[in-house]
Amino acid sequence: MGKSRQAKPSIKPSEIKSEAQITQRLAVIDVIRGSAILTMILYHFGFDLNYLGWIHYDINYDPRWLGARALILGTFLFTVGISLALAENQQKNLKHQLARIGKIGAAAVLVTAGSWVFSPESTIYFGTLHAIALMSLLLLLIPLPAYLANILGLVALGLGNGYTNAVFDYPGLAWLGLMTHKPQTEDYVPVLPWFGVCLIGYAIAKVLVRRGLIRHLAEIRQLPAALVWLGRNSLAIYLLHQPLLLGILVTATHLLKLS
Numbered sequence: 001m002g003k004s005r006q007a008k009p010s011i012k013p014s015e016i017k018s019e020a021q022i023t024q025r026l027a028v029i030d031v032i033r034g035s036a037i038l039t040m041i042l043y044h045f046g047f048d049l050n051y052l053g054w055i056h057y058d059i060n061y062d063p064r065w066l067g068a069r070a071l072i073l074g075t076f077l078f079t080v081g082i083s084l085a086l087a088e089n090q091q092k093n094l095k096h097q098l099a100r101i102g103k104i105g106a107a108a109v110l111v112t113a114g115s116w117v118f119s120p121e122s123t124i125y126f127g128t129l130h131a132i133a134l135m136s137l138l139l140l141l142i143p144l145p146a147y148l149a150n151i152l153g154l155v156a157l158g159l160g161n162g163y164t165n166a167v168f169d170y171p172g173l174a175w176l177g178l179m180t181h182k183p184q185t186e187d188y189v190p191v192l193p194w195f196g197v198c199l200i201g202y203a204i205a206k207v208l209v210r211r212g213l214i215r216h217l218a219e220i221r222q223l224p225a226a227l228v229w230l231g232r233n234s235l236a237i238y239l240l241h242q243p244l245l246l247g248i249l250v251t252a253t254h255l256l257k258l259s
Contacts, residue, residue: 026217029082029086030228030232031224034226034229036075038227043065044242044245048245048246049249052249073128074197076132078200080132080201081139081199081200082205085209086205088139088143089206101133107235110239121184126188127187128187134191135198139199145206146203146204146206146207149199150204153197153198153199153202153203154196156192156193156199157197160177160193161193165180
């Protein structure tokens with residue numbers, strides 16, 4: 001008698017994950033974003049200590065502080081680009097994506113209002129959230145192939161870091177980033193060069209998806225739960241951490257003065 005064939009386990013169609021399902025939420029991206037959030041909190045803790053006179057650094061010119069800010073901001077915008085490419089691959093409906101951008105835009109307005117109350121002479125009018133909202137809207141309305149996004153990203157980095165013109169010193173054009181001087185604002189994230197970082201992240205993610213390599217990122221386990229949580233709640237933490245830090249440090253400063 002011949003050997004009986006062993007029946008192969010049947011696979012239900014619902015168990016076959018498409019590339020879009022796999023890229024729905026990558027915990028490893030949340031970890032990267034969460035790491036940036038944690039570093040940002042530490043940066044702002046130092047910034048607030050400096051503002052209140054506990055420490056003394058020239059934050060606007062010290063290369064260590066400038067480097068830390070660039071690294072934090074670059075990480076945020078890089079993950080924004082990755083997330084936008086993954087959302088595009090999932091073919092999320094326009095209403096859902098516009099609602100997300102609208103939420104970020106509303107948060108940007110809150111930042112502007114809060115900064116105006118706290119420091120009217122250096123109000124934030126085009127900071128991190130303003131930039132993310134605009135960049136997200138641009139890539140939503142004008143999706144790009146990976147090669148073109150990468151080229152434009154490099155051009156944006158080159159222009160933003162290597163070209164200035166007095167024509168762009170007009171306040172209404174400050175958001176472009178080609179001014180001959182930094183405007184007086186606490187958080188300034190102009191389109192040039194920072195859109196370049198977002199575009200490169202977008203291009204890399206599109207290549208990973210096209211080549212099926214994104215599946216390997218989805219399979220990464222044993223990730224720090226705290227960083228995943230920070231990354232998944234980044235907007236709320238971004239909005240709340242500075243009022244909390246300042247509230248604690250201002251109170252501590254007054255108490256020490258009274259003692």
